[in-house]
Amino acid sequence: MTDLLYSDVEESLRASVRATLQRSMNDALVARLADEPAMDVSGIWLTLTQQLGLAGLLVPEALGGAGAGAREAAVVLEELGRSLAPVPFLTSAVIATTALLSAGDEQYLPRLAAGEATAALVLPWTARSGAWTPVEGTIEPVAGVLEADLFLAPVMGQGDVLCLRCYRRDEVALEPVIALDMSRPLARVQLTGPGTQLASGREAQEAVDAGLAAGAALLAAEQLGLAQWCLETVLAYVKERVQFARPIGSFQAIKHRLADLYLVIVNAQAASRYAAATLAAGDPDAEVAQAVAQSWCSDAAVRAAEEALQLHGGIGMTWEHPIHLRLKRAKADQLALGTPDRHRSDLADLVELPAS
Amino acid sequence: MSEQTSDLPQRVQDLLREHDPATTEPSEFLGARFDAGLAWVHFPPGLGGLALARGRQQEVDDLLAAAGAPTPDYGRNSIGLGMTAPTLVAFGTEQLQRRFLRPIFTCTEIWCQLFSEPGAGSDLAAVSTRAVRDGDDWVVDGQKVWTSAAHNAQYAILLARTDTSVPKHAGLTYFVVDMSDPGVQVRPLRQITGEAEFNEVFLTGVRVPDQHRIGDVGQGWKVATTTLNNERVAIGAGNDREAGQIGKVTQRWRQEPAVRTPGHHAELMQWWVETEVTRLAGERLRQQLQAGQPGPESSAMKLAFAHQAQQVSGFALELDPEEGLLYDDWTMVRPDSASFLGRGPGFRYLRAKGNSIEGGTSEIMRNVIAERVLGLPPEHRPDKGIAFKDVPR
Numbered sequence: 001m002t003d004l005l006y007s008d009v010e011e012s013l014r015a016s017v018r019a020t021l022q023r024s025m026n027d028a029l030v031a032r033l034a035d036e037p038a039m040d041v042s043g044i045w046l047t048l049t050q051q052l053g054l055a056g057l058l059v060p061e062a063l064g065g066a067g068a069g070a071r072e073a074a075v076v077l078e079e080l081g082r083s084l085a086p087v088p089f090l091t092s093a094v095i096a097t098t099a100l101l102s103a104g105d106e107q108y109l110p111r112l113a114a115g116e117a118t119a120a121l122v123l124p125w126t127a128r129s130g131a132w133t134p135v136e137g138t139i140e141p142v143a144g145v146l147e148a149d150l151f152l153a154p155v156m157g158q159g160d161v162l163c164l165r166c167y168r169r170d171e172v173a174l175e176p177v178i179a180l181d182m183s184r185p186l187a188r189v190q191l192t193g194p195g196t197q198l199a200s201g202r203e204a205q206e207a208v209d210a211g212l213a214a215g216a217a218l219l220a221a222e223q224l225g226l227a228q229w230c231l232e233t234v235l236a237y238v239k240e241r242v243q244f245a246r247p248i249g250s251f252q253a254i255k256h257r258l259a260d261l262y263l264v265i266v267n268a269q270a271a272s273r274y275a276a277a278t279l280a281a282g283d284p285d286a287e288v289a290q291a292v293a294q295s296w297c298s299d300a301a302v303r304a305a306e307e308a309l310q311l312h313g314g315i316g317m318t319w320e321h322p323i324h325l326r327l328k329r330a331k332a333d334q335l336a337l338g339t340p341d342r343h344r345s346d347l348a349d350l351v352e353l354p355a356s
Numbered sequence: 357m358s359e360q361t362s363d364l365p366q367r368v369q370d371l372l373r374e375h376d377p378a379t380t381e382p383s384e385f386l387g388a389r390f391d392a393g394l395a396w397v398h399f400p401p402g403l404g405g406l407a408l409a410r411g412r413q414q415e416v417d418d419l420l421a422a423a424g425a426p427t428p429d430y431g432r433n434s435i436g437l438g439m440t441a442p443t444l445v446a447f448g449t450e451q452l453q454r455r456f457l458r459p460i461f462t463c464t465e466i467w468c469q470l471f472s473e474p475g476a477g478s479d480l481a482a483v484s485t486r487a488v489r490d491g492d493d494w495v496v497d498g499q500k501v502w503t504s505a506a507h508n509a510q511y512a513i514l515l516a517r518t519d520t521s522v523p524k525h526a527g528l529t530y531f532v533v534d535m536s537d538p539g540v541q542v543r544p545l546r547q548i549t550g551e552a553e554f555n556e557v558f559l560t561g562v563r564v565p566d567q568h569r570i571g572d573v574g575q576g577w578k579v580a581t582t583t584l585n586n587e588r589v590a591i592g593a594g595n596d597r598e599a600g601q602i603g604k605v606t607q608r609w610r611q612e613p614a615v616r617t618p619g620h621h622a623e624l625m626q627w628w629v630e631t632e633v634t635r636l637a638g639e640r641l642r643q644q645l646q647a648g649q650p651g652p653e654s655s656a657m658k659l660a661f662a663h664q665a666q667q668v669s670g671f672a673l674e675l676d677p678e679e680g681l682l683y684d685d686w687t688m689v690r691p692d693s694a695s696f697l698g699r700g701p702g703f704r705y706l707r708a709k710g711n712s713i714e715g716g717t718s719e720i721m722r723n724v725i726a727e728r729v730l731g732l733p734p735e736h737r738p739d740k741g742i743a744f745k746d747v748p749r
C-alpha cells in the first residue's frame with residue numbers, strides 16, 4: 001500500500017515554509033485584504049520563491065526547477081492553508097505549471113521556476129478535470145489572474161480545434177470582483193490579443209485536465225492545513241476559556257464534538273495524502289483518489305471552520321478574530337475546482353456505481 | 357536491514373514448500389506457520405514472530421493469500437488472536453507465552469474475555485469480581501456478563517479485584533482462567549438478532565493457579581489497557597476497498613438496477629466516500645504504528661468504523677423496502693463464530709448496533725480521544741483517590 005506518512009525531507013520543507021511565512025505575514029494582513037484589495041502583498045511570494053524556490057517546486061531541474069513532486073507540493077499547501085498566505089502557489093506553481101508541463105512547454109517554465117513570472121489558467125475557478133468548456137467572451141470568476149503575467153486559456157481555434165494558448169498581460173482585460181474569500185482574489189477576464197499557441201487538440205485537452213486534476217488533488221492539502229489550524233486553535237481556546245467555573249473544554253458536549261472533528265480531520269489527512277501520493281506516482285487510482293479527497297476534504301475544512309467559530313462563541317463572529325478568514329477560505333475552497341457533490345458524481349462513474 | 361528482514365519472502369516460500377496448503381490440515385499448516393515465525397512477524401522469535409516491524413506482516417499475508425493458504429479464524433477466536441496474544445507478549449511470563457500462543461494461532465483453543473460485569477461496563481475499572489490468594493492459587497468469585505464466545509471457549513482472560521482498600525485502578529489483577537473449571541457456569545444471553553452470541557458467566561470458587569497471572573498483582577488495569585487498545589484495532593474494518601457493509605450495498609447496486617434512485621445514489625456515494633477515507637485513515641494509522649503498540653488513536657478508528665457500519669447497514673434495508681421488512685430467522689442459536697456480515701440485511705442492520713457498544717461505547721471512545729489525544733480536561737471523577745470499598749455503588 002502507498003506510503004501515507006510524511007518523509008523527513010517533507011517535514012523539513014514544512015518547517016522552512018512555516019518559519020518563512022511566520023516572518024513575512026500574519027492574520028491581520030490577510031484581514032486587511034477585504035478592505036484594501038489593492039494592497040501589495042507580492043513580497044510574500046517573492047520571499048517564498050527566492051528563499052525556498054517554491055515557484056519551481058514541480059518544475060524539473062533541467063528547466064530550472066526543484067524537480068520535486070506532488071507529495072512535497074502537498075506539504076507546502078498544508079502550510080499555505082494554515083496561514084492563508086495570499087500567494088499564487090496553487091494557481092501558478094501547481095495548476096498552470098502542471099498544464100505547461102503536460103503541454104511540453106520549455107519556453108515559459110524556466111521563467112516560472114525562477115520566479116520571474118507567474119501564470120494562471122483562465123477558466124472559472126469552479127472548473128474540474130473533464131468538466132469545462134473552451135472559453136470565449138468574459139470568463140468569471142477566475143483565480144490567480146490579478147497578479148499573473150501569463151494567462152493560459154483553452155479556446156476554440158480555426159476549424160473547431162481546441163487550442164491551449166498563452167496570453168501576455170497586454171493581451172487580456174482584467175477586472176477585479178468582490179470575492180467571498182478575499183485572501184484568494186477573483187477577477188473577470190477577457191482575452192483581447194491573439195496569444196501564442198501551446199498545444200492543440202487532444203494535447204490541449206489533456207494539459208488543461210492535468211492542471212485541474214493536480215489542482216483538485218492538492219487543494220485537498222490546503223483544506224487539510226486549514227482544518228488542522230481550526231482544530232488546534234479551538235482546542236487552545238476551550239482549554240483556557242472558563243465559564244461556570246470550569247474550562248469549557250471539560251464539558252462533555254464540547255469534548256465529544258471535538259473528538260468527532262478530530263476524526264473528520266484524521267480522515268481528511270489520509271485522503272489528502274493518498275491523493276498526493278497517487279498523483280506523484282502516476283498511479284492508476286489517482287482519479288479515484290482525487291474525487292474522494294475533494295468530496296471529503298472540502299466538507300472537512302468547512303466543518304472545522306464552522307465548529308471552531310461556534311465553540312469560540314461571540315468572539316468567533318468578530319472581524320478581529322482570524323476564524324472568519326478561515327471560514328471564508330474553507331467555503332470558497334469547497335466550491336473551487338468542483339463541489340463535493342460533483343466529485344462524488346465523477347467518482348460514481350469511476351467506480352462503476354451508476355446513478356440509474 | 358537485517359538478514360532476517362530481507363529473507364522474509366524466502367521463509368514464506370520454504371513454509372509453502374514444506375507444507376502444501378492444498379493438502380495440509382489447516383491447524384497443522386498454521387502451526388508450521390507459527391513455528392516459522394510468520395504468525396505475527398513483530399512477535400519475538402520462538403513465539404510466532406521474527407522481531408520485525410509490525411508493518412511487515414502484510415507482505416507475509418499477501419504471499420500466503422496468493423498461495424491459497426488457510427488463515428486463522430478471526431470469527432471464532434477474535435479474542436484469542438486480537439487481544440490475548442498481544443497481551444501475553446507484552447506482559448505474560450515466558451511459560452505462559454510458550455503454553456498459549458501457538459494454540460491461539462492455530463485456533464485449537466478458543467478464548468473469551470471475562471471483563472464486563474453487571475455493575476461495570478463502561479466503568480470497567482469498577483469490576484467487583486474478587487480474587488483471593490490461597491496458597492499457590494487464587495480463588496475467584498463473581499459474575500461477568502456480555503461474554504462473547506464463552507460457550508465455545510477453553511480459556512478466558514479475566515480482570516478481577518484483588519484489593520478493595522486502594523482506589524479502583526490500583527486493586528485489579530489480570531488472570532488466565534480455565535473455562536472447564538467446575539466453578540465456571542456459562543448461560544446464554546439472547547440478543548437483538550435472536551442469536552445468543554454472548555453469555556452470562558458465573559464464577560464460584562474458581563481456582564486459578566498463580567502461574568496464570570499476567571502482570572504483577574495490582575497491575576491489572578495497565579495490562580487491560582493494552583488488551584483494549586489492541587481490541588479497538590482488531591474491531592476496525594478490513595484493508596480492502598469496499599470491504600465490510602459498503603461492499604454488500606455496492607454489490608447489490610451494480611447487480612440490480614431496480615434499486616437505483618437519485619436520492620439513494622447521492623447517499624450511496626456519501627457512504628462510499630466515508631468508508632473509503634476511514635479505510636485510508638486506518639491504513640495510515642497502521643503505517644504509523646509499524647513498530648509500536650496501538651495507542652489511544654486507535655479509538656478513533658473504532659468510532660469511525662461503528663458509525664459507518666451502522667449507517668450503511670441501515671441504508672441497505674431501504675434499498676429494497678419489501679425485502680427490508682422481512683427477517684431471515686429468529687431462532688435462538690449459539691453461533692460458533694461472530695460475523696457482522698453473515699446472513700441477511702436485517703441481521704446485518706441489527707448486529708451492527710453492537711459495534712458502538714462492544715469494546716467500549718462510542719461515547720467512551722470520544723472521551724478517550726478528547727482527553728488522551730486532544731488533551732482536554734478530564735471528566736469529573738468522584739471516585740478518584742477513594743478506596744474501592746468506600747465508593748458508593
Ligand SMILES: Cc1cc2nc3c(=O)[nH]c(=O)nc-3n(C[C@H](O)[C@H](O)[C@H](O)COP(=O)(O)OP(=O)(O)OC[C@H]3O[C@@H](n4cnc5c(N)ncnc54)[C@H](O)[C@@H]3O)c2cc1C
Binds near residue numbers: 554710718
Ligand atoms: C456485541 C457485544 C459483545 C460484547 N462482548 C464482550 C465480551 O466478549 N467480553 C466482555 O467482557 N464484554 C463484552 N461486551 C460488553 C461491552 O464491553 C459493554 O457492553 C460496554 O463496555 C458498555 O457497558 P454497559 O453495557 O454496561 O453500558 P453502560 O456503561 O451502562 O453505558 C450505558 C450508556 O451510558 C453511556 N456512558 C457510560 N459512561 C459514560 C461516560 N463516562 N460518558 C458518557 N457516556 C457514558 C454509554 O456510552 C452508554 O450509551 C460486549 C458487548 C456487546 C454489545
